[in-house]
Amino acid sequence: MEDAEFEDILDDWFIESLKTYKDLHVYQLEHPTQVLEWTSGKSVCVAGYSQSKNEILELRLPLKLLADENKSLCAERDFKVSHGGFTDGPVRCLTHIPGTRCAVTNDGLSSDLQVWDLGGEESDVIRRTGSIKGKRSASERGSRIAARPSSAPQVLHGAQISDVQLTELASGETLYKLETDSADPLSSLQFVSDTVFLAGCCNGSVYVADTRTSAPPQLSHSPSSDESVIWWTDAAAGPHPSSRRVIRVSSSGQAVVSDLRNLGGAGCQAQLDVQTPGRCSQVKVSWAPTLDDCISVSGFSGVVQIYNTCLWGAEPQEARPLFEHRGHAVSSQQTDDSVPTVVTSHIWHPERPRTLLSAASDGSVHVWDWVDPDRQGGSPTP
Secondary structure, three states: OOHHHHHHHHHHHHHHHHHHEEEEEEEEOOOOEOOOEEEEOOEEEEEEOOOOOEEEEEEEOOHHHHOOOOHHHOOOOOOEEEEEEEEOOOOOEEEEOOOOOEEEEEOOOOOOEEEEEOOOOOOOEOEEEEEEOOOOOOOOOOOEEEEOOOOOOEEEEEOEHHHOEEEEOOOOOEEEEOOOOOOOEEEEEEEOOOOEEEEEEOOOOEEEEEOOOOOOOEEEOOOOOOOOOOEEEEEEEOOOHHHEEEEEEEOOOEEEEEEOOEOOOOOEEEEOOOOOOOOOOOOEEEEOOOOOOEEEEEOOOOOEEEEEHHHOEOOOOEOOOOEEEOHHHHHOOOOOOOOOOOEEEEEEOOOOOOEEEEEEOOOEEEEEEEOOHHHOOOOOOO
16 A cells, blocks of 8 residues: 555544544554453553563553543543563463452463462562463463452363363362363353353353352353354343343354343344454454443454444344444555454443453554444534
């Protein structure tokens, strides 16, 4: 792409963004990250994934983004590094332990976990404090990790569904093991309550189990018989039973929503409007924590898409995104022989309804508050 053409595209997108975003802030990491994890409502943890030494950083969000009033009087528009350290290898998965200054990581090479102290007011250094031995000395995808929401620090982890176990961080004691003989590799692992968790497999199967019992887990088989596709899963565990849903998205762009209470029952589904179906290696799908029926999807290209699932039906249909964040793709100048920029991760802000954070393979990190297209005619409101 010629420089003049690139500048024109960038200028057009900038003008468009004045109407489509309430806030938009960018940051450039020295090396890209595949992990974005909130450590508070104002800070996020990132880490590199190169094979050698990597930075692990805690970034503070721009103060101007966090100001609810008089934003024009707040001059601070940049991300700030509040704490930092180094890892000896890649970081492919990172989970913050709620209520602590502790994080747990996995390198994607084995199922072992690394434990980190994120520092505090007296120290800005992130340092490794321990490790947890996994069941696999070598793993194609590494371990998935989930922190138990309300208890002494405990993590659920595993590379395959038969490996899943709950470990207490302080003692390293195994508190629970999932009883199954399946060797299906995991793509996701999350708690949907203090004791109940959901494990999503790469083949599309979903297991639901309770750490209080050794009873076999509930199993929902894959929505598709096509063994060539990979599936990613996320659960919305709202306060009301009707809001407890699971979404599965495949590498071919198929999306299926089910009720968490009846995963095998009929739900809604759609074919997503993705640019490169089948070529992705790490899709991320997430329910919006405070917007009913909205999901976000990334990993297919340099775009983060937001969909409204209430528009989907029982039969497969093509779905158009409600909103697309194209900032990573637009701001990365491509040449004929360059590798296209791909979004490597994204997360919703836990409290701000339309604020998301996203990272891409060019090292860019964006935090953005999007405007509902139906509200663009008036004043944007959260």
